[in-house]
Amino acid sequence: MRILLYTGKGGVGKTTVAAATGLALAARGLKTLVLSVDAAHSLADAFDLDGRLADKRHGVPVAVAGNLWIQEVDVTEEIGRHWSDISGYIATLLAVTGIEEVLAEELAIFPGMEEVSALLYVNRYAREEAYDVLILDCAPTGESLRFVSLPPTLDWYMKKLFRIERSILKVARPMAEKVTNLPIPSERYFDNVKALAGKLDGVDALLKDPKTTTVRLVTNAEKIVLRETQRAFMYFGLYGFTVDAVIVNRLLPDGLGDPFFEKWRRTQATFLAEAKRYFDPVPIWTVPLEDDQVVGAAGLAKLGASLYAGLDPAASFRRTPPYRFQKRAGAYVLTLDLPFVEKEDVELAVASGDLVVTLGNFRHHIPIPRTLAGSVPTKAKVEAGQLTIRFERSTAEANRG
Ligand SMILES: Nc1ncnc2c1ncn2[C@@H]1O[C@H](COP(=O)(O)OP(=O)(O)OP(=O)(O)O)[C@@H](O)[C@H]1O
Numbered sequence: 389m390r391i392l393l394y395t396g397k398g399g400v401g402k403t404t405v406a407a408a409t410g411l412a413l414a415a416r417g418l419k420t421l422v423l424s425v426d427a428a429h430s431l432a433d434a435f436d437l438d439g440r441l442a443d444k445r446h447g448v449p450v451a452v453a454g455n456l457w458i459q460e461v462d463v464t465e466e467i468g469r470h471w472s473d474i475s476g477y478i479a480t481l482l483a484v485t486g487i488e489e490v491l492a493e494e495l496a497i498f499p500g501m502e503e504v505s506a507l508l509y510v511n512r513y514a515r516e517e518a519y520d521v522l523i524l525d526c527a528p529t530g531e532s533l534r535f536v537s538l539p540p541t542l543d544w545y546m547k548k549l550f551r552i553e554r555s556i557l558k559v560a561r562p563m564a565e566k567v568t569n570l571p572i573p574s575e576r577y578f579d580n581v582k583a584l585a586g587k588l589d590g591v592d593a594l595l596k597d598p599k600t601t602t603v604r605l606v607t608n609a610e611k612i613v614l615r616e617t618q619r620a621f622m623y624f625g626l627y628g629f630t631v632d633a634v635i636v637n638r639l640l641p642d643g644l645g646d647p648f649f650e651k652w653r654r655t656q657a658t659f660l661a662e663a664k665r666y667f668d669p670v671p672i673w674t675v676p677l678e679d680d681q682v683v684g685a686a687g688l689a690k691l692g693a694s695l696y697a698g699l700d701p702a703a704s705f706r707r708t709p710p711y712r713f714q715k716r717a718g719a720y721v722l723t724l725d726l727p728f729v730e731k732e733d734v735e736l737a738v739a740s741g742d743l744v745v746t747l748g749n750f751r752h753h754i755p756i757p758r759t760l761a762g763s764v765p766t767k768a769k770v771e772a773g774q775l776t777i778r779f780e781r782s783t784a785e786a787n788r789g
C-alpha cells in the first residue's frame with residue numbers, strides 16, 4: 389500500500405488537494421482511501437456531502453466515487469473502541485484529584501490520541517492491504533509534526549518506561565494500595581497499552597520508507613507561507629520522512645489585465661521562482677486559483693487533472709531518505725538533509741544509544757546503529773544544506789580492542 393501525506397500551513401488547500409488526488413488515483417483504477425487526520429474535519433465538505441457522513445459512524449470508510457472512499461477519524465468514538473481502559477484509568481486518576489467527572493473525561497482525551505487513532509488505522513489498512521493508496525489529509529503543519537513524531541515516542545515509552553513501571557508496580561502494588569488513595573493502574577490497563585503497542589508495531593518503519601510513504605507539502609506563493617513550508621520540510625526530514633513534492637496552490641492566471649491582481653501575480657511569480665530554487669531537486673507542482681471555491685467531485689476532478697497532467701500521483705518522486713549512515717574513509721558518517729538549517733539552530737547530544745538532534749522546538753532521537761557501538765560523534769558540520777556527523781571509536785574502546 390502506498391501512503392501519501394498532504395500537509396502545510398492552515399488554509400493553503402491541503403484538503404482540496406488531498407481530495408483531488410484521491411479522485412485522480414481512483415480514476416486510474418486504484419482503490420483509494422482519503423483519511424482525515426485533522427480534528428477539524430472538512431473532507432466530507434470538500435466532497436459536498438452535506439452531512440451525509442454525519443449520520444454514519446465516522447470510524448468507517450464511506451464510498452464517494454468508484455474506487456474512492458473517505459473516512460474522518462472521530463476521537464470520542466475511537467476512545468470507546470481502543471482506549472476505554474486507558475482513558476478510564478486517567479479519568480479516575482483525575483477524578484480523585486477533585487476534578488469533576490465530566491471534565492476528567494474531557495481531560496482524559498490527551499493530546500495525541502487523535503493522531504494515535506489515525507496511526508492505528510494506517511497500520512491496520514496497510515496490514516490488511518485494504519487499499520492500493522492511502523491518502524492522509526493532515527492538520528496544519530505543527531500538529532502533523534506531532535503526528536509523525538508519535539511512533540518513535542510511543543515506542544520509546546513502551547520499551548523503556550512502560551516496562552519499568554509495570555515491574556515496579558508488581559512489587560509495590562500491595563504496599564502502594566495501602567498507603568495511597570490514588571488509583572493504581574490495573575493489570576488490564578497494562579494489557580491494553582501492550583495490545584495498543586502491538587497494533588502500532590511497524591507503523592514507524594512504514595512511514596519512513598520512501599517507497600511506501602512520501603510527504604507532499606502544500607503551499608502558496610507568498611513569503612510567509614513559503615517560510616513555514618521550508619521549516620516543515622526541515623522538520624519532516626529530521627523525523628526521517630521523505631518529502632517528494634511541493635505543491636504551490638492558488639496561482640493567479642496570466643492576462644487578468646487588472647492592476648490590482650497584476651501586483652499579486654508578480655509577487656506570486658517571485659515566490660514561485662524562489663520555491664523552485666529552494667526545494668530543488670524536489671519537484672514543484674502548481675495549481676491555479678480557480679474562479680470559485682473548489683467543492684464537489686466535478687471541481688476536484690478538474691483540479692486533480694490539471695495538477696497531475698501526465699504524472700502518476702502514486703509514484704514516489706524522491707527515494708533518498710533524509711538521513712543515512714555511510715562509511716567514509718574508515719569512519720561512519722551520518723548525513724541529514726536539512727536544506728534550510730543554520731549551524732546555530734542545531735543542537736546535538738548522545739543519550740542512551742541515540743543521537744539526539746534538536747532543531748528549534750523539535751527533537752528527534754536517531755538510533756545509532758549497532759555497528760557503531762563504542763563510537764562517539766567527533767565532528768559535526770553544516771554545509772550546503774546538509775548536516776554531517778562523523779563517528780569515531782572512542783579512545784576507551786580503541787584501547788580495549
Ligand atoms: N486552487 C483553488 N482555487 C480556488 N479555491 C481553492 C483552491 N484551493 C482551495 N480552495 C478553496 O479554499 C478553501 C480552503 O481549502 P482547504 O479546506 O482545502 O484548505 P486546508 O489547507 O485543508 O485548510 P485547513 O488548514 O483548515 O485544513 C476551500 O473553500 C477550497 O475550496
Ligand SMILES: [Mg+2]
Pocket residue numbers: 402403404426430525526
Ligand atoms: Mg483541511
